[in-house]
Amino acid sequence: MPTPTDRQRTVHERRRAPRPRGLDAVSHHILGWFKRAPRHLKKIKASAERMDQLRQQYAELKDGTLNERLVEMRQRRRANPSDVDETLEEGLALLAVVAHRELGLSPYGVQLMTSAALARGFLTEVETGEGKTLALALTAAYQAWTGRPCHVITANDYLAGRDAEQLEAFYIRAGLSVGRVLGDTTDPDRRRAYGRAVTYTTAKEAAADYLRDRLRMQGLEESGARLALAQMTGAGRAPQGEPVQRGLYFALIDEADNALIDEAVTPLIISRALPAGQLENACAAAWKVAERMVSGVDYEVNRVRKGIEIELEELEKFAMEYEVPEALLWASPSRRAELLRLALEAREFFKKDVQYVVEEGKVVIVDEATGRPMPMRTWRQGLHQMMEAKEGVPLSGASETMARVSFQSFFCKYENLAGASGTVKEVAAEIWRTYGLPTLTIPRHLPSQRQSLGWHFYPSRDAKNQAIAIETKARHARGQPILIGLRSVETSESLAEHLVGEGLNCHILNARRHKEEAMTVMQAGHRSRITIATNMAGRGTDIRLEAGVADLGGLHVIASEPHESARVDRQLFGRAARQGDPGSVLAIYSGEDPLFVRFLPSVLRRFWVWTMARRGVPGSSGMGSFLGKVMLRWAQYRAQSLASKSRRQVMLAEAEIGRGLGFAKGGARQKAS
Numbered sequence: 156m157p158t159p160t161d162r163q164r165t166v167h168e169r170r171r172a173p174r175p176r177g178l179d180a181v182s183h184h185i186l187g188w189f190k191r192a193p194r195h196l197k198k199i200k201a202s203a204e205r206m207d208q209l210r211q212q213y214a215e216l217k218d219g220t221l222n223e224r225l226v227e228m229r230q231r232r233r234a235n236p237s238d239v240d241e242t243l244e245e246g247l248a249l250l251a252v253v254a255h256r257e258l259g260l261s262p263y264g265v266q267l268m269t270s271a272a273l274a275r276g277f278l279t280e281v282e283t284g285e286g287k288t289l290a291l292a293l294t295a296a297y298q299a300w301t302g303r304p305c306h307v308i309t310a311n312d313y314l315a316g317r318d319a320e321q322l323e324a325f326y327i328r329a330g331l332s333v334g335r336v337l338g339d340t341t342d343p344d345r346r347r348a349y350g351r352a353v354t355y356t357t358a359k360e361a362a363a364d365y366l367r368d369r370l371r372m373q374g375l376e377e378s379g380a381r382l383a384l385a386q387m388t389g390a391g392r393a394p395q396g397e398p399v400q401r402g403l404y405f406a407l408i409d410e411a412d413n414a415l416i417d418e419a420v421t422p423l424i425i426s427r428a429l430p431a432g433q434l435e436n437a438c439a440a441a442w443k444v445a446e447r448m449v450s451g452v453d454y455e456v457n458r459v460r461k462g463i464e465i466e467l468e469e470l471e472k473f474a475m476e477y478e479v480p481e482a483l484l485w486a487s488p489s490r491r492a493e494l495l496r497l498a499l500e501a502r503e504f505f506k507k508d509v510q511y512v513v514e515e516g517k518v519v520i521v522d523e524a525t526g527r528p529m530p531m532r533t534w535r536q537g538l539h540q541m542m543e544a545k546e547g548v549p550l551s552g553a554s555e556t557m558a559r560v561s562f563q564s565f566f567c568k569y570e571n572l573a574g575a576s577g578t579v580k581e582v583a584a585e586i587w588r589t590y591g592l593p594t595l596t597i598p599r600h601l602p603s604q605r606q607s608l609g610w611h612f613y614p615s616r617d618a619k620n621q622a623i624a625i626e627t628k629a630r631h632a633r634g635q636p637i638l639i640g641l642r643s644v645e646t647s648e649s650l651a652e653h654l655v656g657e658g659l660n661c662h663i664l665n666a667r668r669h670k671e672e673a674m675t676v677m678q679a680g681h682r683s684r685i686t687i688a689t690n691m692a693g694r695g696t697d698i699r700l701e702a703g704v705a706d707l708g709g710l711h712v713i714a715s716e717p718h719e720s721a722r723v724d725r726q727l728f729g730r731a732a733r734q735g736d737p738g739s740v741l742a743i744y745s746g747e748d749p750l751f752v753r754f755l756p757s758v759l760r761r762f763w764v765w766t767m768a769r770r771g772v773p774g775s776s777g778m779g780s781f782l783g784k785v786m787l788r789w790a791q792y793r794a795q796s797l798a799s800k801s802r803r804q805v806m807l808a809e810a811e812i813g814r815g816l817g818f819a820k821g822g823a824r825q826k827a828s
């Protein structure tokens with residue numbers, strides 16, 4: 156049993172992995188865990204082989220005997236939860252048989268390796284489409300046998316709902332219950348779902364419920380064990396009610412790099428709305444002043460750092476021209492200038508149908524990494540209202556923060572943390588430094604049949620769209636399904652218009668059409684289907700091929716806009732050629748894509764675009780493609796360095812404050828009221 160002292164130890168000390176020392180420690184901080192990976196991999200592989208032999212024996216068992224063995228194993232896990240060495244191989248082998256009988260899926264050796272590595276607290280890198288969902292389920296069941304709550308964290312509501320439903324029969328046969336907590340889950344249902352042995356949810360829901368529980372239990376020490384204790388005994392129950400969670404023991408994170416890196420510093424905030432008043436009037440005033448200012452004349456825009464360059468006195472001069480008698484906030488010169496700067500940021504850096512959509516008279520943030528609308532997310536105080544002023548919708552009131560936590564500190568509160576993703580190698584060192592999670596790369600089950608057709612670069616957006624239309628027509632004529640991936644609602648709609656103009660019928664998946672997600676994904680692998688999707692069809696999306704489509708070459712993915720992180724590009728490529736199926740990927744980019752505009756030095760970018768335009772057949776082969784790839788890697792490197800620096804700054808600030816954290820510049824925050 157973990158003791159209270161366990162809770163007080165740092166996340167690094169809690170891991171099973173031995174801490175490196177001396178020179179070894181230095182190389183670990185630079186290279187992550189890779190230096191030692193082969194040794195661990197060998198052990199885990201040997202263990203998976205033994206599991207496979209056991210599985211073959213257990214496969215002979217009659218249903219009744221299998222059930223008895225499952226009950227016996229559950230009792231052993233309950234009696235000795237921390238003894239993984241004793242029970243892991245037998246336990247996972249039994250669960251593999253359950254998966255075969257209940258789901259018709261017999262876990263491959265590499266899936267058993269993944270499950271074993273997860274149970275031992277590793278972050279596993281498993282290629283996209285290799286079956287992480289099932290591997291995570293085996294470990295979740297094995298851990299839940301201890302009687303302690305196990306949370307499986309998925310990248311979005313759709314995946315949490317899908318996985319909990321598809322795996323229910325497996326958990327029930329293993330003697331466990333499963334629940335799901337999604338954005339629209341009511342309070343009583345949340346309590347019920349967290350009461351189950353395994354709970355599928357998202358990072359946002361788990362963290363928000365943790366914060367709400369803390370508020371409910373005001374005055375009690377914030378500890379998973381205390382929460383569980385309070386719930387079991389009723390001791391220290393706060394008047395507001397009992398906690399809904401049973402403590403933070405096991406977290407298994409799917410798409411771990413998204414939760415642990417991309418979302419890590421987004422603060423999750425529980426807030427309470429304040430009565431309408433000052434902020435709205437002052438924001439409306441600032442927006443009116445900003446509308447009169449001219450970029451390049453009154454102020455300069457720094458696109459790389461996403462900043463407005465203007466002297467404070469200048470800002471005040473503009474702000475003073477506008478009287479707002481009913482807004483007290485506007486009376487303070489420094490506050491006035493700050494609001495005006497926010498208004499300029501809103502105008503220069505936030506575009507409708509890119510960073511947000513307007514839905515039923517409300518500004519709804521679109522999460523760029525997942526392409527999904529985030530109705531509960533707001534930008535920092537003032538910026539959200541500024542966007543509302545810009546769109547001419549009613550301005551929301553100010554709110555008061557009641558509790559906050561970053562995902563980074565939230566995940567560090569779990570007793571046991573492990574995760575899996577197809578794309579972690581670039582961030583393995585950072586994850587090791589931050590969470591003490593070593594990364595292990597699991598080999599593939601079958602060699603990949605993915606055909607990479609390279610990167611083609613065009614000087615302008617129009618030329619790129621034309622090239623996409625030609626490529627799509629050719630594949631479509633053969634009956635191959637095509638998935639075109641891009642970054643924003645705006646570009647998805649405009650490309651669809653272009654393709655329809657070329658006589659191609661296509662289906663769109665974006666933040667505006669999220670209700671049709673399940674249907675669009677289900678049909679995306681059908682013959683001749685053309686699907687245009689934002690990152691909603693990225694991480695975790697499983698596109699199954701219709702019968703006969705594999706003979707046509709499988710799914711063809713066209714990546715049409717590069718992301719700031721190559722990991723997200725690779726997630727899109729990973730929709731093709733899954734589970735040994737054939738498939739192909741081609742990237743068609745233009746020198747006008749936002750990544751290049753923002754992160755390449757402007758003179759260099761213009762020169763590159765000029766050379767492409769001059770060559771006639773631009774950037775699709777030989778030197779042109781090579782040069783384009785250099786530009787791509789350069790821009791992504793700059794973007795990632797900036798993102799990593801900002802994460803470090805937030806971490807330092809958080810360490811300094813010792814609680815909560817401030818807002819990343821221009822960043823959104825999750826709000827749960």
Ligand SMILES: Nc1ncnc2c1ncn2[C@@H]1O[C@H](COP(=O)(O)OP(=O)(O)OP(=O)(O)O)[C@@H](O)[C@H]1O
Nearest residue numbers: 260261262263283284285286287288577695697734
């Ligand atoms: N042992 C197995 N036998 C047969 N099919 C399997 C097995 N394991 C998984 N699959 C199938 O493989 C497909 C991909 O699985 P899954 O979505 O879990 O992959 P993933 O690794 O999570 O991919 P991504 O990285 O894109 O999230 C699914 O259709 C799943 O049903």
